[in-house]
């Protein structure tokens with residue numbers, strides 16, 4: 001029986017990965033820092049308490065583990081935390097790591113999170129542990145960051161220059177992770193995960209309007225007009241810089257390419273923006289409605 005250790009299990013993608021693995025009757029162990037919060041979020045799952053910053057806890061968590069899903073929050077410690085797990089997994093003789101990375105991951109990237117992913121990918125390759133790298137495009141769930149503005153003002157703002165984005169649903173990212181964790185033939189592969197189509201933010205506004213039954217305007221911001229919004233949002237500096245860079249890539253057409261990897265691996269079509277909007281309509285609707 002293959003035992004799978006899921007890191008980042010309480011995260012947005014990780015919680016879906018746990019759910020998908022359980023649906024496939026896989027043997028799952030979740031590495032968590034706070035078992036009470038994790039149990040509330042994940043339900044009845046085998047939990048092992050540990051921290052990616054504590055190598056001894058990783059050695060304990062990896063006992064008897066065959067495969068690892070690797071994801072940690074973005075931030076300046078990301079490379080240290082994820083490479084610690086790679087080293088521990090290599091030492092424990094794990095036979096496959098599935099790493100959640102990102103499209104445009106590159107150790108030379110000017111965008112902090114893409115640079116960190118690139119550095120972790122390079123470390124993973126050097127480790128010799130057979131690896132699967134998942135590089136999703138822009139998550140549809142990023143739209144939830146501006147859901148309040150859509151709900152209260154009926155306005156969606158972004159600096160996209162009208163360029164389309166092949167945004168992906170995190171449920172599909174998790175479904176791909178679950179397939180690559182439970183079946184063979186994926187080692188040494190890098191998958192680029194997108195939705196079924198590249199959509200403009202005007203099309204996103206139309207999808208949100210259809211799902212909520214309320215008019216939504218899309219206002220395209222210039223780079224200059226958007227900068228204070230990122231810088232003044234109370235985000236850590238690296239995240240404000242990263243988000244501004246992501247929209248720069250979008251304006252350059254860097255997220256317009258659609259791949260067929262989700263459908264090829266999961267056997268079902270990737271979820272589209274309409275499905276996401278319908279599933280999350282409540283978040284884009286005022287509470288008094």
Ligand SMILES: NC(=O)c1ccc[n+]([C@@H]2O[C@H](COP(=O)([O-])OP(=O)(O)OC[C@H]3O[C@@H](n4cnc5c(N)ncnc54)[C@H](OP(=O)(O)O)[C@@H]3O)[C@@H](O)[C@H]2O)c1
Nearest residue numbers: 008009010011012013014033051052072073102136138139
């Ligand atoms: N947003 C996008 O458009 C996009 C696109 C492509 C790729 N991505 C990538 O997706 C990833 C984010 O995935 P996500 O949304 O599922 O993550 P998330 O919601 O940010 O969750 C992060 C997880 O990491 C865990 N964690 C953080 N520090 C830890 C530590 N020291 N030890 C153990 N666990 C730790 C957290 O556990 P706690 O509950 O204990 O905090 C949590 O489970 C990022 O790497 C991002 O670059 C994002």
